[in-house]
Amino acid sequence: MRLPLLVAVCCTVWAFVVRPHCAEAKARHFKWEVSNMFWSPDGEEKVLIGINGQFPGPTIRARAGDTIHVELKNALHTEGVVIHWHGIRQIGTPWADGTAAISQCAINPEETFTYRFVVDKPGTYFYHGHYGMQRAAGLYGSLIVDVAEGEEEPFKYDGELNLLLSDWYHESIHTQMVALSSKPFRWIGEPQVPSHFVHPVFVMWQTVKMLDHDRIEFVAAWILSLLINGRGQFNCSLAAAHTPGTKQCVTVNRQCAPVVLPVQPNKTYRLRVASTTSLASLNLAVGNHKLTVVEADGNYVDPFVVDDIDIYSGDSYSVLLTTDQNPSSNYWVSVGVRGRQPKTAPALAVLNYRPNRASKMPSMAPPMTPAWNDYAHSKAFTYRIRGRAGTPPPPASADRRIELLNTQNRMDGHIKWSINNVSMVLPATPYLGSLKLGLKSTLAAARPAETFSRGYDVTRPPANPNTTVGGNVYVLRHNDTVDVVLQNANALAHNVSEVHPWHLHGHDFWVMGYGEGHYDHGRDAKTLNKVNPPLRNTAVIFPYGWTVLRFVADNPGVWAFHCHIEPHLHMGMGVIFAEAIERVGKVPREAVSCGATATALMNGAHL
Amino acid sequence: MRLPLLVAVCCTVWAFVVRPHCAEAKARHFKWEVSNMFWSPDGEEKVLIGINGQFPGPTIRARAGDTIHVELKNALHTEGVVIHWHGIRQIGTPWADGTAAISQCAINPEETFTYRFVVDKPGTYFYHGHYGMQRAAGLYGSLIVDVAEGEEEPFKYDGELNLLLSDWYHESIHTQMVALSSKPFRWIGEPQVPSHFVHPVFVMWQTVKMLDHDRIEFVAAWILSLLINGRGQFNCSLAAAHTPGTKQCVTVNRQCAPVVLPVQPNKTYRLRVASTTSLASLNLAVGNHKLTVVEADGNYVDPFVVDDIDIYSGDSYSVLLTTDQNPSSNYWVSVGVRGRQPKTAPALAVLNYRPNRASKMPSMAPPMTPAWNDYAHSKAFTYRIRGRAGTPPPPASADRRIELLNTQNRMDGHIKWSINNVSMVLPATPYLGSLKLGLKSTLAAARPAETFSRGYDVTRPPANPNTTVGGNVYVLRHNDTVDVVLQNANALAHNVSEVHPWHLHGHDFWVMGYGEGHYDHGRDAKTLNKVNPPLRNTAVIFPYGWTVLRFVADNPGVWAFHCHIEPHLHMGMGVIFAEAIERVGKVPREAVSCGATATALMNGAHL
Incomplete structure (x- = not known):
């Protein structure tokens, strides 16, 4: 790609400080309506907060220097709402930070508020509710900022995959908030798996098959509450058909169909991974594939290679993955819990080497999440994160x-x-x-x-x-x-x-x-x-x-x-x-x- | 009771129009905090909206001419709130009517708003939320206005009993509101009884016994959703102990203990009955006792005698009941559903002739509610309601x-x-x-x-x-x-x-x-x-x-x-x-x- 010299110089010099509006910065307009709606993130239907009828909310994609305009209508019945643009610094626009009681008044039902802010820096971001516990109610989505027109990332890749991780409770946030404020205190608990637990791989395989067929009859059996792009595993399994007391799911719900990541062999992909969990600290691994960490929270880091990444609520990473494994197989992407004894099965997605069918069962078991209390593993990962060369250094001393x-x-x-x-x-x-x-x-x-x-x-x-x-x-x-x-x-x-x-x-x-x-x-x-x-x-x-x-x-x-x-x-x-x-x-x-x-x-x- | 002539004349002349501040009208101050809380209105614990930690909210008792001041703090987490004073005309204070989007802005979380209004007319009233469906979430209570100091009601009685009727869903109002607004529409359903249905009298008897004992171990079995003074029957029964899949209630919850109405034999009682149901039209009867209707919605009516009264959501009545039956027995007060095919058991309370124990099983079955679709019965009741002599007549013609x-x-x-x-x-x-x-x-x-x-x-x-x-x-x-x-x-x-x-x-x-x-x-x-x-x-x-x-x-x-x-x-x-x-x-x-x-x-x- 050839660029006029001036633009290239301009963008390189400032690359790590404040990204100027090199080339054509755009205004990007979005019109959103926030409302409660029925959804089945993990197979069991609940009420959550969605945007424009979607869960997670729409992905915002922009270029560094663009101005985002989100005209946000609150269509909740009795609740206020705000949205925080996580990782966006809001330079000069503190009133657009979307924090109720801090940067703005909650938007009343039927009212509209317009967020206007510049996304000054490329990176992997997300947005979410910041009032009460509305984030845990499902009010979130991805915000991805590409380099400005004519600029390049300091690493190469052939394609991109986006994974927004979250956790999901079956109790409403109203119940959760009352519980946490109660006397005596009631802990809301870890995301749970009920008694009729079936190994997730088996269920996944059944549910992945749905991609090739129209509808499958399953029987409700368990709840899995880690979500990848808003989808958890089914509250259904074949085994449970023989378990008395479980309820019938007549049809499989596409809202919780597993996420499929289609890739071509021998290419390099950028996986953008962000965590908006309410509680869970997570670990992500892709069967048989190494991951090269290149970005953290919208900042480039000195690249390093790992088998898995830890990701805490509020974190985002970009990792590069090369599809250099046996192309006749698919592979599991596995997301498990760290830092607390897990009470839920890992979330799974399918790395689908084309032209395999998405429903082709991976030949290997999903990667095991490290032991939840293996903090040495966590620290080893976290301590390896360093600023990439070119990252501005900190002031030598503090005031x-x-x-x-x-x-x-x-x-x-x-x-x-x-x-x-x-x-x-x-x-x-x-x-x-x-x-x-x-x-x-x-x-x-x-x-x-x-x-x-x-x-x-x-x-x-x-x-x-x-x-x-x-x-x-x-x-x-x-x-x-x-x-x-x-x-x-x-x-x-x-x-x-x-x-x-x-x-x-x-x-x-x-x-x-x-x-x-x-x-x-x-x-x-x-x-x-x-x-x-x-x-x-x-x-x-x-x-x-x-x-x-x-x-x-x-x-x-x-x-x-x-x-x-x-x-x-x-x-x-x-x-x-x-x-x-x-x-x-x-x-x-x-x-x-x-x-x-x-x-x-x-x-x-x-x- | 002797009164100064002037006051007596003043109060009589205006008795049915605008009740002046004869005698000592008072300012009555209340400080309330509205919040979500755990409660078990019918034995199953849910989150509802209470006031000062109570459900139903505190009863306001005042005299005609008094000014009520309610300093209302909204301690909900993300929801606005208002309270409507149902039946109070708010003469000159339309901003205190408590209707969101009509008479005032919803009070934001952590904000306080003070309602100030005169209760100009004696009668049986109530108050309730008037934003979204917050009434159905439990935000209600009684408001009873006595005649002004020195005045008398136009009928005599020895004691008073207060019954605030409501219905109760196990689904949250958020789910209800989404359901009603959904495409396709989802009807929220009648209050339900699940499969392990046990005749309410049996359960009632078990639960009434609680009044004499401290705690009884029951097993969850059914849901009953008509409430008397916020209490429905237990989600518990002995029969269910033998039903697999039901969950254990370790202790009986006093929040849903049955209402006991203690009376002395051979006296006349004024039963104040108001209905703040979300959906159900109701009928109330007291075993073996006649009821004389004397007040409707804060206005005196020409007295008439019935076996039972129909009461619709928003109605209030006073009925006189004379305890002229066999004093060695207690009697059931029964509240059942009219106008829709009932899917729930009647709510029951105990008319407890003292000195019988409250837990003494009534010798007769509870009165049967008339068939839900017996509209002739409903009309016969409703058509009998006439203004008492002295009620101002309507203008002869309309503009x-x-x-x-x-x-x-x-x-x-x-x-x-x-x-x-x-x-x-x-x-x-x-x-x-x-x-x-x-x-x-x-x-x-x-x-x-x-x-x-x-x-x-x-x-x-x-x-x-x-x-x-x-x-x-x-x-x-x-x-x-x-x-x-x-x-x-x-x-x-x-x-x-x-x-x-x-x-x-x-x-x-x-x-x-x-x-x-x-x-x-x-x-x-x-x-x-x-x-x-x-x-x-x-x-x-x-x-x-x-x-x-x-x-x-x-x-x-x-x-x-x-x-x-x-x-x-x-x-x-x-x-x-x-x-x-x-x-x-x-x-x-x-x-x-x-x-x-x-x-x-x-x-x-x-x-």
Whole structure:
């Protein structure tokens, strides 16, 4: 492909910083309607939240520099809605970040709100609801940004495959939210398999056959709740026909037909993989195929080859896969659970070497997911992720260090997740409006702590398990370089410490390093990677460990920073960065016309 | 009781018109929080909407002339909420009527709205959600207004018993709303009894025994979905212990313990009975006892004696019952389904003659509910309801007649209920604000028709089943006397015509008459009752029949008039009366700060 020299130079020089509108940036318009609908993601029909009658929602495909316009109508009956564009930094458009109570008012039923933002950087992204637990209700989809016209990726491939991973509960999010807020606390449980469990390969084979036939009579037997592109395995199996008490499925439902990935032999494919799970940490492998990791969260990484990848909620990756195996066979793509004892079977898709039929049974069993508690495997993978040559390096030092201790606590009989012993609650009036207008009491609460006791024993349950709730708003100065130390600890029960993937809105951060135990700045700061840390928007803290992130507060707005596990966020695991509010441009009134901000605007205030 | 003469005269003269604040009218303050919670209304645990952790919500008890203040906090996670005070006319306070999209904006999560209104007239009322189908989710409670201090009811009694009737689905209202809006349409079904049906009396007896013991082990077997004061029978029975596949209830749940009505022998009790069912038309009887009907919808009626009463959704009655039966026995109160083939067992309560134990098994079987389709029985009851002497008579003639044909129709594969062939949809911006501000396009739709074709054959499915949607807003002139002819017809299926109880907000109306077939003004007007029609706020149309109502448009505001069956309203069965908007007082801004009204107010408009 030949390019005019000027464009090529322009795009190369800026390739890793801010992608300018080289060549023809476009406005891309979408008209969406969000509504509840019946769907059978895993064979059992439930009500979920879809967009334009689809689940998952439509894929947005654009080029770097394009402006996306999504005219979003809320057609839910009584619920508000917003959509967050996960990984898009929203430079200059903080009101389009789609976080209820933070960057905007929830869109009321029958109302329409238009999101307008620039996708400045190529990469694998996704979007999802960010109000209550609407993400877990199915409100998500893919957002893929190609390099600008005339540019090239720093790696070659012949074709692309897209996998959006999620998990799916049979209980509604309303029930889930009540359970998590209940006294006594009720854990919503892992995605479950009921008693009539049948090996998924057998079921898959039966269901893949559907691709060649019209309808097959199956009998309901089990629930599988990991989804690939919104599809889980059937709540059906032949074996269950002989099991009393199971109910008849008269027909197979195409909504949960297995995903088939058609490929040609001896080609290289880019698999775009993103996880919008509510809870599950996942691992993905493709039978007999190596994977070369080349992108993480919309940033290029130094390529490395693995047998499988770990992927946490909020993560996205691109991996290259070469179809160099026996072309007469198909192969399983297998997605299993990490970090929690799995109670569900892996999700499976079919890598279909053409011209084999999609329904041709793979000759090999699906790859086994590593043991859920093999953290050495997880760390080995995560620690290998480095910025690709050309990734801008982090500033040499930070202006401020914020240490965030993650603990599980109790409050009045409820269970909460807390940061420095304060569990985050969101206000009725979104911060972006109330802070911009300087409304009283928005920041009334005490400044949240920036550190925690050096004597805190992260290996034991909290000595004082009691917590309080608060706003957890950290005010950041424009262009300060901020280090965040995420410190994990033991939960309420002995010998339990969980994985938490933290996601930052409005920025990428450099992942400076990981370690075990209590972070000690004097000792541990020198171990940080200042040479080639990867740029990301989501980073994990491992059990009993710490992770250090660095970012530059160069994007005025109000940004959420939180554990991406939906129930954990619901239970308070997050903070807010109020960044250089005085520099935020004119906030569109329609984004913040509710609560105290609406009252102030009606009284003559100006944004 | 002795009263100062002046007060007595004052209260007597105005007794049936507007109850003045004779004696000490009080302000009564309530602080409520609406939230989702786990509850087991019939033994099976579900999520419903409660108030202050209670289901049904707290009973409001006040005296005529009092001002009620309800400070309502919405603690739902993502849903708006409003509460309608059913039967309270809201004279001068149309913004407190609690109808989303009509009289106010839904209260957003975490926001608080204060309802302030006068209960001007003694009677048996209730309150309930009026947004989406939140009433069916359990958002309701009793509102009982006693005569003003120093006044007396026109009948005597020794004690009072309160029965709030409802029905209960195991599917969430979100699922119900999606089902009703689906293409193809899915009927949500009657309240159901599953296969392991056990005669309710047997189960009741088992469960009543709980009153004397602490806990009993039962086994889940069936679902009963008629509720008395929020309690249905257990999802448990001893018989089911031998039925494989049923699940164990380890303990009996007091949330569904049967209602016990303790009485002394040889006394007269006032039973206040109100129905807030989503769907079911009901009949109530008390074994071996006669009932004297004395009040309907907060208005006194000419007393008459019956064995049982029919009660439709939206109705309330007071009946007097004398405990003149064998005092060594208890008696069943039985509530069964009318107008639709019942798929559920009757709800039962115990009339407990003291000092018998509450758990003493009544010696007689519960009274049988009349056959569901015995409309002659229903009509005989309904036609006997007349205004008590002293009830103000209706104006002799009407200024305007509005004829409303009720039909079931199709639209783009959906099923709708339509009025004069237009199915009502509500706007994003509540009418009270948009009409008060004269916002464009609020009334943009064509004026709805005030009559329908004289040739329409009400005995057959609609010749043209297609319908459209619209606002159905009728603009009423101040103080006009309006006749409404509610005309029933055949539904989409042959030989089906349903009962519809229509409820008017903001007013009582006189029920002028009922008839069969197509209303013919020339022929039928002369049959109307101009002498002693009852004043009510809810009136039924019988299958294939008509009902004529008369009211005076003397209460400026925007008022819903609709079928009180929740799924029918959801499917469009209603109209709006926009009444003398120019005379509406200053609408509190917080009631209408959303949508186009909020925008106008921010642009400097004044209410």
